[in-house]
Amino acid sequence: MKQRTAIALGLALAFGTGAAFAQKAEVIHWWTSGGESAAVKELANAYKAAGGTWVDSAIAGGEAARSTAINRIVGGTPSTAAQFNTSKQFHDIIDAGLLNNVDEVAQKNGWDKWLPAPILNSVKVKGHFYAVPVNIHMPAWFWYSKAAFAKAGITAEPKSADEFFAALDKLKAAGVVPLAQGGQPWQEKILFDAWLAHVGGSEMYLKIYRDRDAATLQSPAFKSLLVSYKKLKSYTDAGSPGRNWNDATSMVISGKAGVQIMGDWAKGEFQAANQTAGKEFGCFAGFGPKSPYIIAGDVFVFPKTTDPAQIKAQHLLADTFTSPATQVAFNNKKGSIPIRTDVDAKGMDICAQMGIQIMKDTSRHLPNPEMLISPDVSGVMQDIVTKYWNTNQSADDAVKALVLAVKGG
Template identity: 60%
Template sequence: MTKQGRGGLAAGWLAAWALAAGAAQAAAPAGPRAEVMHWWTSSSESAAVRKFAEAYRAAGGVWVDTAVAGADQAKAVAINRIVGGNPPTAAQFNTTKQFRDLIDQGSLNNVDDIAARDHWDQLMPGPMLDVIRVNGHYYALPVDIHMSTWIWYSKAAFKKAGIAKEPATPDELFAALDQLKAAGVVGLAHGGQPWQENILFQAMLANVGGKQLYLQVLRDRDPKALNSEAFKKVLVAFKRLQSYVDTGSPNRNWNDATAMLISGKAGVQIMGDWAKGEFAAAKQTAGKDYGCIAGLGPAVPYLIQGDAFVFPKTTNADAVKAQKLLATSMLAPAAQLEFSKLKGSLPVRSDIDVASMDACAQAGMAIMKDKSRQVGMIEVFLTPDQNGALQDVLTAFWNTKMPVEKAQKSIAAALRD
């Protein structure tokens, strides 16, 4: 047989195989199709969300990934599509008041049956349940727990600066920042964006002010607390952090700030535990290459936030089936564990064994067992408008020579009901 003849026969067999495979695939019933809208686009986030996609496909579903860069942009797109009558099957939000308007407008399906079946009230943190449960109904699926004010530090940078002991108080943290600065290392790796300054403020409010003042300021919005000397001390500590950032800080992304710790260029970053995903992607190990501090003291509140998916209102039976399969597959123990390892979060279910997770995750899970330290992060207590007004003041205070007294009065005004 000629070379051409052999090639023609092979092509014929290949074509026949392709037709048969195509027919078999066409005959196989397609599972529930779910378009999942999210903002997980960094390297660690993308790797993590693939674990949810794999779990959904393994359960028989068809995952359609719609990633939108930037949380604010993704939420805006999701809301516009829901209001416009072309909703995705599920859309990512944070476990805050961000989606309360959608609930009030009757735009979301509840997941009461999943919550009852999986015992959410027993297995999930109270601050999260308080947000997603409205008038006795559950309107979002929490998928992870993040703590927004972890203090990360580079072991290499600390060694270079001669810092032998991990900071255990606010005074010790500032002393370490001074040593880093003196050693020619950037003390605080920070991205000069309003939401990141908000995180620094929360960190100082929790660590310098303590749980009582934190709740008085954010939950109660108590004028006496807002105008107190204790709150002024918090604002002074917040502004002091600005003296340790580098000139490249403005508009830097959070993951680029984390990269400064990974390279040893900077010593400290105050950021949520999603930063841990960047360390993992760089093959760095907690306790060996970097350290993590959940709070500068044994009673500092553990500020809980997380990610959740809402399910837009639909009566389409296939869409509802897809929503329920998503809820089931995302909360499966194996999916929860593998997702959290890559994302840097904690599993949202307290019954999951985290022995295979890193040292920081295990420390966080241990703290979570003390319910007195479980406190909602800032957006759990504030409406988006209130949070935006507070953020405006904090950013102005951070970037200008605004007197602390003016900042204090402006925050009191921003949080006034």
């Protein structure tokens, strides 16, 4: 009897109690920068507090992390959950029948009632919830150094493209790198999308991404926008090619650069550097009070499994990630804003408060491109944009390539 008891105790110590072991979750994600690491710890801590065991699988780079997750799903050794963007990136996996849904959790917590339409349309497919959204990112924020602006004599945030170029000229004259830009294809595409939304406006943006309208791409207005987009490159520095996004953010944090156009995940880097919004750095979400607000973000999907223990873990992850307390704690560190409006956000910074206020105006909501086009078409368009940015290709030739891309989608 004593021997059997000792064996049972040994197993309990090795594997944990049944409840804890049942809720062991391996989570694949790509959050590896300083601000991102601080944020994902909030998710892990919340899951642990709910009784789960978190197994962290951080893989640097979104594409690498997604590829690893998909390869493991197809290979029969899936993680409990895996990060994707709020987009169509994971819809092919749904079509292949390789994901579990979390309808039970979504229905219990009323996701249909409070998720913004663009996010709901991404995570709810064919009537089932296949992903849990954890945040709302806006990938087209302007972040600026207060010290750099003061040095350049800039006293007000630009309210138009012309005013923005004038501010960049002042920064250059003051010996500051005007625009901190990471020279990687996805960053060049983010800059293009930001410029398209803020300068071209919602109508042009939707005509291109939602309607795939060749006439809009061939219009003088779009060609003019392409030319002004390319003009931005003249305000970057020689070290831009190949630079990581967080290294570009560090340039603004140190005052070496004046502005970065980047998603609100950049704010996590300012916070990690102990800087405060409105004090050392400023933020604005676009030109003017009615500028479009591109809705993006991150979700976690749940690879197919029939193991009851893993299904319980998946449901606990979905439940924990969307709880009001977790939403505030995580998004405070991540730089994003909560996916729900019924949270106490009074303690969030002024940039987050601005985003939350903007989200109340649904007329400003704009789905991110990957919610509207397939990953294949998105990849082709990114290649076209980065070629145009980095070569002497004419705007006319870039237009021709973009027309072929949207027709192919």
